[in-house]
Amino acid sequence: MGYNVSYIRWSGLLSVLLISICPLASAARATGADPLTQAVDEGKILFTHQTFGGTGATCEQCHHDAGRGSTVTPDGRIHPAIVGAAALFPRFNLKVRKIITLEDQVRRCVAGGLRGTPPAYDSAAMRSMIAYLTSLSQGKRMRMGGKLGK
Numbered sequence: 001m002g003y004n005v006s007y008i009r010w011s012g013l014l015s016v017l018l019i020s021i022c023p024l025a026s027a028a029r030a031t032g033a034d035p036l037t038q039a040v041d042e043g044k045i046l047f048t049h050q051t052f053g054g055t056g057a058t059c060e061q062c063h064h065d066a067g068r069g070s071t072v073t074p075d076g077r078i079h080p081a082i083v084g085a086a087a088l089f090p091r092f093n094l095k096v097r098k099i100i101t102l103e104d105q106v107r108r109c110v111a112g113g114l115r116g117t118p119p120a121y122d123s124a125a126m127r128s129m130i131a132y133l134t135s136l137s138q139g140k141r142m143r144m145g146g147k148l149g150k
Helices: 010-022 024-032 035-049 102-113 123-135
Strands: 091-093 098-100
Touching: 035 123, 098 102, 102 123
Parallel strands: none
Antiparallel strands: 091 098
16 A cells, blocks of 8 residues: 655644654663653653754743743743643634634644644644643633633
8 A cells, every 4th residue: 555745744843853762761761661651651742842943942841841931931921830720721812813722722733832833633642741730720611701810
């Protein structure tokens, strides 16, 4: 069976390659972690190390301590800790005037904040990122449409 290379999303392929060669991801697989734990671990690696082909920044550069810490930029913009963020989605976004999902938000951050190529909605990289971000909301109360820290 042949494959048409033009249909491969290079950003997804790059993410899969990063996961497959990254020593931390390999260590997670070697420990025999269950698939969900493995996805969370791989999502954390993407969050802390992947630039998605952008300016060289990673998610962690805006959301310190692997998403557990906030950051204030020199121009005064606040990037909050994202602990509990997954419990806020879906939510209405005033800027785009529509309801967005956590996957939509990841894509907006990668495209806008990192100036990179976002992972495809159905990619292994997106599933891993969502698994990691959701793990940061473990035990948090659902507040669909709410705001972080409020």
